[in-house]
Amino acid sequence: MIFFVLAACQQAPVVPPAAEPLDVSWIATVVREPSRFSSTLEQNGGRDAWIAFHKNDWLNVHGTVAGSVPERRSRAELAAFEGVLWVAESEALLTLADGWKAHSPDTPAPKWLLASAQRVAELNRDAPAADRWRAAAAAAGVGFDAESAKPFAVDQADGAAADVLRGLSGVPLEDELLGRFWDPTRPLALQRAYRSGAADEPAGVGLPADLFGTLPESVMGERPSTDDVEACRTFSQAMDARLDAFDARLAGGASADGRALLSDLRLVAVGRSRTLTSLALDALLNRRGNCALFYAEQALDHAASREVSPVNSPTVFALIAAANVRTGHVREALDALTALRATYPETIGVIETIGDLAVQQGLDRSGVSREN
Amino acid sequence: MIRFCFCLSGLAALAMIGSASASQLRYAEDQAPATVNPLFTTSMAETRVNELLFGALYADDHTLASAPQLAESGELSTDRLHMTVRLREDLNWQDGSPFTAKDVVFTVKAMKDPATASTEAGRAAFISDVREISDHSVQFDFVRPELRPEDRLTFKILPAAAFPTLPVKRTDGFRLAPIGTGPWSLVKFNDDNSVSFAANPGFHGMDGRDDVGIAQITMKEVADKNYQAKLLLYESIDALVRVLPRDLAMLQSNRKVELYPYQTNSWWYAGFNMDRAPFNDPKVRQALTEMLDVPDMLAPIGTGDLITGPYVPSSPFYNHDTKPFPHDPDAAAALLTAAGYQRGADGWSKGGRKLTVTVSAHRALESGQEVTINLQSQLQAQGVDVVIDFLDEAQWRQQVWKDRNYDVVLSQWTFDRNEDIREQFYSGGRRNLTDLKDPEVDRLLDAARDAADPISRKAALRQAHQRIHDDMPMVFLWTLDSYAALSTAVRGVTVHPFSFFAWAPEWRMQ
Numbered sequence: 001m002i003f004f005v006l007a008a009c010q011q012a013p014v015v016p017p018a019a020e021p022l023d024v025s026w027i028a029t030v031v032r033e034p035s036r037f038s039s040t041l042e043q044n045g046g047r048d049a050w051i052a053f054h055k056n057d058w059l060n061v062h063g064t065v066a067g068s069v070p071e072r073r074s075r076a077e078l079a080a081f082e083g084v085l086w087v088a089e090s091e092a093l094l095t096l097a098d099g100w101k102a103h104s105p106d107t108p109a110p111k112w113l114l115a116s117a118q119r120v121a122e123l124n125r126d127a128p129a130a131d132r133w134r135a136a137a138a139a140a141g142v143g144f145d146a147e148s149a150k151p152f153a154v155d156q157a158d159g160a161a162a163d164v165l166r167g168l169s170g171v172p173l174e175d176e177l178l179g180r181f182w183d184p185t186r187p188l189a190l191q192r193a194y195r196s197g198a199a200d201e202p203a204g205v206g207l208p209a210d211l212f213g214t215l216p217e218s219v220m221g222e223r224p225s226t227d228d229v230e231a232c233r234t235f236s237q238a239m240d241a242r243l244d245a246f247d248a249r250l251a252g253g254a255s256a257d258g259r260a261l262l263s264d265l266r267l268v269a270v271g272r273s274r275t276l277t278s279l280a281l282d283a284l285l286n287r288r289g290n291c292a293l294f295y296a297e298q299a300l301d302h303a304a305s306r307e308v309s310p311v312n313s314p315t316v317f318a319l320i321a322a323a324n325v326r327t328g329h330v331r332e333a334l335d336a337l338t339a340l341r342a343t344y345p346e347t348i349g350v351i352e353t354i355g356d357l358a359v360q361q362g363l364d365r366s367g368v369s370r371e372n
Numbered sequence: 373m374i375r376f377c378f379c380l381s382g383l384a385a386l387a388m389i390g391s392a393s394a395s396q397l398r399y400a401e402d403q404a405p406a407t408v409n410p411l412f413t414t415s416m417a418e419t420r421v422n423e424l425l426f427g428a429l430y431a432d433d434h435t436l437a438s439a440p441q442l443a444e445s446g447e448l449s450t451d452r453l454h455m456t457v458r459l460r461e462d463l464n465w466q467d468g469s470p471f472t473a474k475d476v477v478f479t480v481k482a483m484k485d486p487a488t489a490s491t492e493a494g495r496a497a498f499i500s501d502v503r504e505i506s507d508h509s510v511q512f513d514f515v516r517p518e519l520r521p522e523d524r525l526t527f528k529i530l531p532a533a534a535f536p537t538l539p540v541k542r543t544d545g546f547r548l549a550p551i552g553t554g555p556w557s558l559v560k561f562n563d564d565n566s567v568s569f570a571a572n573p574g575f576h577g578m579d580g581r582d583d584v585g586i587a588q589i590t591m592k593e594v595a596d597k598n599y600q601a602k603l604l605l606y607e608s609i610d611a612l613v614r615v616l617p618r619d620l621a622m623l624q625s626n627r628k629v630e631l632y633p634y635q636t637n638s639w640w641y642a643g644f645n646m647d648r649a650p651f652n653d654p655k656v657r658q659a660l661t662e663m664l665d666v667p668d669m670l671a672p673i674g675t676g677d678l679i680t681g682p683y684v685p686s687s688p689f690y691n692h693d694t695k696p697f698p699h700d701p702d703a704a705a706a707l708l709t710a711a712g713y714q715r716g717a718d719g720w721s722k723g724g725r726k727l728t729v730t731v732s733a734h735r736a737l738e739s740g741q742e743v744t745i746n747l748q749s750q751l752q753a754q755g756v757d758v759v760i761d762f763l764d765e766a767q768w769r770q771q772v773w774k775d776r777n778y779d780v781v782l783s784q785w786t787f788d789r790n791e792d793i794r795e796q797f798y799s800g801g802r803r804n805l806t807d808l809k810d811p812e813v814d815r816l817l818d819a820a821r822d823a824a825d826p827i828s829r830k831a832a833l834r835q836a837h838q839r840i841h842d843d844m845p846m847v848f849l850w851t852l853d854s855y856a857a858l859s860t861a862v863r864g865v866t867v868h869p870f871s872f873f874a875w876a877p878e879w880r881m882q
Contacts, residue, residue, distance in 0.1 A: 103825070104824050230864055233863075237860065240627055306675060306677065306853070327434075327435060328436050329435075329436055331637075331789035332636075334687070357826075358688055359689075360825075363823070365524060365526075366523075367788060367790035367793075368787070369796065371734075371783060
């Protein structure tokens, strides 16, 4: 889609006076200056890379011009995505290990689970269950020496490229001592690999740095600092009202090319989704799981909720999963990850861990079924 | 002309529905509940009404952990075979009479009484006996040791005094004047098939939350699913419990509506009556399966995932190694030939009898008519005669559930997050409409039920998935995107993933 739209971007820019932060956002720039948009793409990695970046197809951007703005931004996005998967994985695994004795008192926990929990608790000391697990493991004399940590990807990732790590992610780990299991540290290893390959400086400045990204911070106003979903909902609705007015204003004053870009590339929906994703990530990392879930679900294009798209980034799905795990809605976390299973093999291990936790929590329950 | 008539009828319908009071929530169902008695619940619409009216000893808190609702506390014996539950003493039934241990004992005995034929009997199967210890204390005995029986004591409790004696009958007057301990009470069944509920002033909720934010609830029957979304947009209703996938984009773009993911453990199937020839022949079942182009059947009704067995793809129990039967008309023809059928000018026949399949579907099954007609078209194009039988609620209950009189049923199962398929596939299960009897499936389901850890249960049920797929009791079709939609005028909304109204007492109208 972007290719066809760009081909028509030759008219002179239309520049009305800026009235508020949204009017100087990347969305306004693209719509009011289509030719600048077009040249920006050409001069910063090329159209193919940006087409993939717009679609949130980061793995394919990653394979384009190394060091280009979209390539570096994709690495940053992939690192953030893996970081969210790691939150989901680590918290689910520690909760699974922590709850094992209560749910399965007559069955010893598998060695792989004990070893994994020990290593994960060391790597994610902020996880809500990490302290509980460490205390319980110490009290029970459960633990593994450093040798047992060797199989984990995160301990072997020195210098390994993300592509190599990802290639290994679709199969369980085989270990002589621990057996066959899904290595819980793969998302963390991938996150580190993407980060280590990123340049220290920001990925571009100006339009290339902002394009298809979040809205200006000042658009959002003061965000709620508590985990009150109603406050987050009010905040989100106010943001939507401003965006709707901006969308209408922008379309009304745009050239034909500008309007085509606005509509065909779904620029406002993309900016809205990126912003809500950022809010969800911030909430997740600051122990506000309910708001994280709310923002992430708001970010999702529900009409195409089973696929990655310009609006639905992989991080949105990962955030929905992580926030559901955080809020105790473990089975619901699995729905979100299904969309990623085929493209991101490292999610298979995360799905297995969360699935084990969901089954554990239902071990003592009677199921209910209904027609329709 | 047709469009003009539609608009007129639409406006008339809007006028009939009328406006809402400030603290009234109006929600739409495809069909009004046939029965308001938790002992006989079969549909999701009934489940939602039960949630408004009734309480349970334990219920999900917001983290989906079991928390006392009608119970005050529970004490499990050291051998885990007995549990004493102390009941709350501050609770009354909606008619003002006190809630006591007699009610709990009566409910369990009613569920377990074979003469009651409760559809919920399976939920009490783990209880071997129950008795009253005092007015507000009951003791449960269990069939086998239970680790967390509060996770199972989640069925709705009925008032003993409302029933003259056991067994309870589906036709008892209670279904028209139900009394519960829940946040709302039933006021009236209205002439237009709507049902009115009013907040229960004596309600005592979990964690000391005793107030009910919405004074009135009205359940509207809106049989035309295509029309429900429009009613929400026109603010003639405030909530849709299930949004058609094709309406999602329209509702999402409206700022007066908010979408909520709502239970996705639902899947469609076309089930064979394996107790009846020729569907007791696996070759015939496989042939009919391979004649169907399932993606082509799904396309007109929305986005969803195809399935190969009795779970949705996101389930921990879904076996991703199970391969779907291909759409292969040639292979299907070979299978029918091997089963003794011959293809003539007017289709397949055996011994002079045409291969005819009657497909039964509930009239209220959303998109059911489109799917059934597509299925008919596909099979008839390949020489199989297909008769369609759309059944109303009474016919469905009699013909499908009671008499088991059908060739193929097209329907949908919805599960809570435990995804327990035992009733559907265990030999003799109450919901085993296909009459599957496979000792290996039974063994795997027993192993899953008895599993002491999640890894073992997951492994057993993934094997069961493969085995059931191979048995072909049904053509496993798809799972659809599942959302509820509520007006943004409803605040404080959190939707329970299965029960919908479980946390509704906290909702408010703006």
